[in-house]
Amino acid sequence: MRMRFSQLLVSFGITLTLLVLLEVVTSTVLPVMGWKEYRLTFNVLIILFLAIRMDSPLVPWLIMGLQIIHSIFSIEGWALGTLAGLIVLISANYLKEVLHLTTAFMTMFTVQLFQFIWYLTVTLIICLKISDFDKFGLILWSFVPGSILLSLVSPLLFWFLDNVWKIPNESGPRGVEI
């Protein structure tokens, strides 16, 4: 299925708004309610959706746009997540024949798998930046609780984003072309 450019702008606008809302929940609402130790990194989940479900040459730029908005809420900046998102995108391209998000369980499993690739990339780069590989295991481990929760909510978020990006269920694992 092909998507018009104007429709892309509308869908991307809704996705950005959703990201801002979820970032506010993560950075303010959950800490206010006492959840300070672990973060739910919704930007990762939205980028995973784009990487897994979209089939377009514009996806790298969409990932970059989402990460620029994420950098307002985090000192992580845009570049680290953009690189991790690209690696996930390339991995998803190679695995597209075997990716079938037909059930909630498969969606959760796939999201968990790609989150692992994401966090491995991010941890590696952070350790390189701070020149301290002693913390590799600790940093990677700190992602685990949040990533499991994200995997659990992924079917719901993917269903919502499927509707935003108008990806029909019967279109298979790699939905829409732009």
Next chain:
Amino acid sequence: MKLINESSKTKIVNNLIVGILAVYGISQKRFDLNEPTLFHQIVIEVISPVQEGLASSKKSLSSLWDNYLLIVNTSKENSVLKKQISRLESDLTTMEEVRKENLRLKRLLSYSDEMSHQRVMAQVVGWDSANEFKVIRLNKGGKNGIKVMAPVITDHGLVGYVYRVTDNYSDVLTILDQNNRVDVMVERTRTHGIVEGVFNFKCALKYIMRNEPVEVGDKLITAGVGGIYPKGIKVGMITDISKENFGMTLSVEVIPSVDFDKLEEVLVLIPNEVASTPIPVKIEEMKQ
């Protein structure tokens, strides 16, 4: 309408361009200091009031969780009665909160009186949304005199330093973050070391030699080295010491003095320029 044609070649080119930009961005990125771009300044100024509003409605959010969700299945009468009780309790909680806040602010002010810095009191309105960074956002910024690298404290001790500033908001790199390294000394033995953030709201004290007589329970204070933190601010307490079979240093675990789980208000210390400017000494005075 314009349609964008897809091809593998375009995909590769786009991936390459964005990849190169990302690698360049990472190489330029500093996790210890940041000058916000105009885009960041504008968007932070627009979005942070929402965070501030939500942070200040803490009681309402807690009340929603504690009261509303729990009484969803009760009868109408029960619901009315519980709402009345809830309102009364809420009033009591509000009064109690005001009393506690009053106490906290009094302690904070009396603690900071001992310091030769200008002080700006600020409220925590948000936390970094990424898991690997421990940064808090304050509701005061450049317009209030806050500057980058200004130390941030509470009456319990050190919180961190200001990482980036916009007109009305500022982000603080806390001592829980692995990018923040604090020069400290053990109060009892005057042994110097570096405190670094690890995870689970704990820190590590590094570069303590195996023969140093440090003990569990020893308190750490800032050493005043490095030019960011004034000397003598409480940092934390040693909770665990382990000696590896190899290496020259000890592995020391530290619990911060500040309870970051309950952090609400902080003081930003702005170095007093008059106090910090060296007073010129006349040659005649030196000779005498």
